[in-house]
Amino acid sequence: MPKALHRLLLCLCLWLPFAAQASDAQDFASASANDRARLLQEWAAQPDPARLGLLGSLQQGRLGPDQPRTLRLNNRLRGLLDNALASQRLLSDDAQVRLQAAQHLQRRAQPTQLGLLERHHAAETDQAVHAALGLALANLQLVAAEPSVRLAAVRLLGESGDPLARTRLQALLEPAVESDEGVRTAARTSLDQVERKLLIGELLGQAFSGLSLGSVLLLAALGLAITFGLLGVINMAHGEMLMLGAYSTYGVQILVQRYAPGALEFYPLLALPVAFAVSAGVGMLLERTVIRHLYGRPLETLLATWGISLILIQAVRLIFGAQNVEVANPGWLSGGVQVLPNLVLPWSRIVIIGFALCVALLTWLLLNRTRLGLNVRAVTQNRNMAACCGVPTGRVDMLAFGLGCGIAGLGGVALSQIGNVGPDLGQSYIIDSFLVVVLGGVGQLAGSLWAAFGLGVANKLLEPQIGAVLGKILILALIILFIQKRPQGLFALKGRVID
Amino acid sequence: MNQPLLVTATQKAGPRLSLVIGAIVLLTLIALPLLSLLPDGHSLQVSAYILTLVGKILCYAIVALALDLVWGYAGLLSLGHGLFFALGGYAMGMYLMREAAGDGLPAFMSFLSWQELPWYWAGTQHFAWALCLVVLAPGSLALVFGYFAFRSRIKGVYFSIMTQALTFAGMLLFFRNETGFGGNNGFTNFRSVLGFDITAPGTRAVLFLLTVALLAGSLYLGWRLAQSKFGRVLTALRDAENRLMFCGYDPRGFKLFIWVLSAVLCGLAGALYVPQVGIINPGEMSPTNSIEAAVWVALGGRGTLIGPLLGAGLVNGFKSWFTVAFPEVWLFFLGALFIVVTLYLPKGLVGLLKKRDEP
Amino acid sequence: MRPAPIHPHCMLEPSIDAGQGREAIGLGHVAAPGLDARHGTVLTLEDITVSFDGFKAIDALDLYIGVGELRCIIGPNGAGKTTLMDVITGKTRPTRGKAWFGDTLDLTRMSEVQIAQAGIGRKFQKPTVFEALTVFDNLELAHKTDKSVWACLGARLSDEQRGRIDEVLGTIGLQAARGRAAGSLSHGQKQFLEIGMLLMQDPQLLLLDEPVAGMTDAETEFTAELFKRLAGKHSLMVVEHDMGFVGSIADHVTVLHQGRVLAEGSLQQVQADERVIEVYLGR
Known part of the structure; x- marks a missing residue:
């Protein structure tokens, strides 16, 4: 018996720190939906470090760390739960955690948390967290009884670049919502401020998606610059090489899913050599x-x-069907970096820009620093002379053509991560990538680089202002006008005119 | 040698037989609409379907001829002739829409609850102005584009790519609902032209005859041009533009003239196509359509006048049969045709006949 | 409108100083009827410089070609001979310098077509003729006449023009081939056809880039005779490597080297020049 008692005591002692939590958990479990909401609001207003574990579990649908997933929460409760959790986190020692919590509260804080925010705002020492809390507080103070408090809050909001601040301030412009004239005027000024900041974010966002469009164009145009610029061959099937690359990615994804599900995270890396090989192989076959x-x-x-x-196109349509196929982003390519409140840079696009630049660099190295590159350039400049010097021109043609197509295949892998994959995929890029080559100057890798990014950014910047269609037409007109001035493209070498 | 009968025959009889064959074809084309007017059930009656199909192919043949004038003679491969064709078609289509709608707005506009007609469609209720538009719209676009393109000496594949981009841009523009071109569906549901019921056999027959007349006229015009010094300058331009410049000719004017003429011919063909086929939509401007026209010309033989007509007839005849019988295979066939013609038939079918002609 | 009367004295002798004289007549005056070459030079190049990305293909070159002169330009490869022709015919714009055709036409401001119409004919290094057209058609197109689009649409050959074409056909020895496609001619025949086209153009100044390359000895001799007959009525500038040919035609030779004039004078003079020997034979 004493032994059993001992054990019980021991257990109690171990459990003691969790007692409060345990009771909260029981309260929560037994409460009705409305009571649960009330409970969560209370917790949000009065955070207690001991509850952190419980709230974390609740978020996963458990009543405790070891409990089964039995809890079903509706959206309202979920929101409140997140709020309560953010409140708890404000107590954390880590400034980074506090900052995230404050940013969450900027968007979601409830009026009951006003006191809490005021206390923390006053006590906070970290500058960033202090500012974030100020904004969260200002959001709540917009409905304060004192006009002077509201005025201060409005002014403070003017300094944020949050899309939510815009909607909040817009609401204040109505006399029915905001009775005080001075606050309304201040809201007007603040709104202008916020909109200016948002515009910067939007423009940067468009420029960024322009860059990522440009990097796909670059991958397509690099191959064209080789086949068209160096070999003098205009390859209208180049877009289909992109498509083959994208479908290779799809095929690799299916195979990996079936035979090596563990490696699914890294299938795009696996797809790169496959896509290169498929496109280059088809390209070389066509060349021959x-x-x-x-x-x-x-x-x-x-x-x-x-x-x-x-x-x-028709072959792919018959094999894979006319519908788009599903190519999923692996975990490390989804999500993004939050740069501004309204500007998220997706990882997939960042990686693709870097990838395109790497491929461009490799291509440059290949053409300028290797034997194959030397041969290609020799054949480009004087086929007969090169043949006399013992350059196997036929083989060089084949390899150069394969290289161009292979690069397009790599572009297809990149494209599959940011766009739809269907049989017509190549058609939508081919005209743009030809324009890149025309604009950049034939056979000029540097020209292709600038032209691709320039065209991509111009496309995306013009799109929201005047619409995608007019943007395209305007760009076409600009290119025609540009060619009036520089018929050989951006980076043409000057030289004696050869007949 | 196991040659087709026609080839051996041409070989022996030469130009006189060609003339006879031409006359027979022309007479058949004139007889077709007349036969379609026979009462239903008559054994010689030509169905409306056949008449429409042949009429459509004749319109395409005019496009092929127009394309041949710029490609075969002047060496400018346009991949945007579908745009000019469609512009002519749209101008005519709008007139038909206005006539179908009476005093109100065309159906697609009232559907989008538009209050008034956009400015560029003003006056299209008048047939005469619509006809002017048929010429002016493709003509002026070709003039402006050509002026800038030829001024900066864009030629060869660059020119082809630019024209392709042009028709692509046009397609995007016409696809939009808010631009006033009927969006995706384009113009359709026509009722009458100049007060005549558009589906009546008589109207169809007249439209068909007009198409035959336009084709014959274009052929004569092309023949006259090819015979003139102008035609020789064009050929010279195609083969050695630099030499021509150092001879004191300004190539820009010559290119611009033939380019605009070709665009206008396409516009006229489009205007005749629309009332016969009964629909015009932005699909006509897709780069695919325009480049297909290039294979008609290449198959028949560029730089000849009969070749493009032959090519347009054969390819489109095959197309209407294939797309019904084996829809999946058609694109394979077309793709293979592109390859075979460029690899093995650089001078087209007419070139093949001529080669056998020479001892 | 009648032009203001000009004092007869001024008309006879505009000015002693050449530069001022041009000023008085009008800079860049294009397409005057008949070439104004009262100073005796048909072509005046002064301080012409052409640089391609820093490399100077032609470097401060001065060259004068007199009316009716037959001038040979020789020089090793890369001396700038073809670039010089490009500059004269308007294909390449000089980075610096003046180029005058006669006394009044500023070549640096005229297009290739204007230059050709003003009366400079050019024969390429590689013979370029209109291969798909017949020999007769080739000559017809080159004939000096109105070359606008409208004129070509309704053009008909007059008997006089036909006679002129026949005459040139006779001169270049291609009567028998008049109906053949130019593309089917031999290399030497193409050379002659191109020279014939130049004759049809009836230019004041003929630029000929290696006209006897690929010709047999007899043909070369014939060409030399032809050029000597042309000189006097026309001015000729011939770029050639074949010293024998140069010796048989030229009274005046200019040696180009690295974009500059190395020596000028009769063939004997330049052949005796130390620097020329050094350039041609190496040290």
């Missing part, structure tokens, strides 16, 4: 069978490669 016979007849090449693209 069709394009080889058409060197020096660019217009004919254009038509023949268009025929090839029709066949490739």
